Amino acid sequence: MFWARVYILTLTLIQKAQRVIEERRCPLEGCDSNGHLSGKFEKHFTLEACPIYHNTTAEKCRQGMEDRKKREESRKKALEYHKKIT
Ligand SMILES: [Zn+2]
Secondary structure, three states: OHHHHHHHHHHHHHHHHHHHHHHOOOOOOOOOOEOOOOOOOOEOOOHHHOOOOOOOOHHHHHHHHHHHHHHHHHHHHHHHHHHHHO
């Protein structure tokens, strides 16, 4: 009885570990998990964040994030400038 329980417990742990390893990889076939749709991360592990799945590339996503950041900065500067003159 005791050993049966240990056996089941070990099996559950192994299955859990395997699932974690599987989750650390993009499920899309042919995708190497590189890049992230948001451009914020080096890697992705879900289809929602997969650049290839969304017909784009990791490079484009990164570029897009940088462009957004630049726009945000210039917007802030414009706001500050506006505050100064009013
Ligand atoms: Zn992917």
